[in-house]
Amino acid sequence: MTTNEAMRSPEVDRSNGGLRRRLADNGLSVAVFTAFFLFIVLQSIFGWQVRNEELAEYGRAAxxxxxxxxxxxxxxxxxxxWESEFLQMGAYVLLTAYLVQRGSAESKKPDEKDRPEDDPQHATDESPRPSREHGLTQLLYRNSLAIVLFAFFALSFLSHxxxxxxEHNxxxxxxxxxxxxxxxxxASSDFWFQSMQNWQSEFLAVGALIVLSIFLRQHGSPESKPVTAPHRQTGE
Incomplete structure (x- = not known):
């Protein structure tokens, strides 16, 4: 046994193993939010430079x-x-609850009814507590994803x-x-021009994913049907 091995405690090994396990279990969100943080920092730096160039044109201090x-x-x-992103996601969550696209990996099957596990009587002890209750609590929890996404949209819209x-002033x-x-x-055309140029692009991207997933595949992605699945197969 080496000196380093002798000095390494089981607690440290378990701690390192636990950290690796958490990173592995949350790798997707870690990667996405790391990219978000990197890009918003870069946006702020380049935006700062753009604004200072504009101030210089008017003879103002940086x-x-x-x-x-x-x-x-x-x-x-x-x-x-942000406003357009949360609008797109909120609308997508709601639309996929009620509408279908035959053959798309992004759609539930055309003849699929509400899932049995969505009903309170099918809840187990491991089910989230709100899902085991009835009345308003159950209603809010059943729609909580769309509610929160649209709430983020409203906050982003107001902040915009x-x-x-x-900025206009x-x-x-x-x-x-x-x-x-x-x-x-x-009420200005400037505000709505800013919004519409983002809204239309978000729905174009989602629509492209819905239709392209009928015919194209990405091995290993849950957003794709299996590589060998026929085009007519809906969902995963």
């Missing part, structure tokens, strides 16, 4: 990075994208309006023009 994070320029860019108003100030109110900005 802004600090930390102050840039509190500006409408940053908030508008972030929340107009507020951030967009701040800063542009107005640089041009020596008067500011506008939040409701005025909300």
């Amino acid at each position: 802004d600090s990075y930390l102050n840039y994070l509190t500006t409408g320029h940053f908030a508008e860019a972030v929340f107009e994208n 309006v507020l951030g967009g108003t701040a 800063e542009q107005q100030a640089l041009r020596g023009q008067p500011p506008v109110g939040t409701l005025e900005f909300l």
Whole structure:
């Protein structure tokens, strides 16, 4: 036995093994949120540089990075994208509950009814507590995923309006023009242009996934049917 092996305690081994196990069990979310953090930091850095270039064109002093994070320029860019993402996901969750696409890996089968395990009488001791109850608690829990996604959409929409108003008024100030109110900005074509250019792209991407998964495959992905599955087969 080497000196290092003798000094290594079982507790350390178990701790390292537990950490590796947690990382393995949560690898997908860790990878996605790591990418999110990396990209939003890069967005903030490049956005800061863009804004300072614009300020320089108007003869204004450059802004600090930390102050840039509190500006409408940053908030508008972030929340107009979050808004469309949560709208797309919330709508997708609801639409897939009621509509089908024959042959798509993203759809339940055309003749599939509500799953028996969705009913409270099929709940077990291991089922989440709200799923074992009746009334409003059960109703809210049955629809909690869509509710939370649409709540995030609403918060992002509101943040887009507020951030967009701040950014619009800063542009107005640089041009020596008067500011506008939040409701005025909300009713403007500028705000809705920003929203629609994101909304349409989100639904295009989802629609492409729904249709392409009928004919194309990705080995090992739960978003794809088995490689050998016929095109007419719906779902996984």
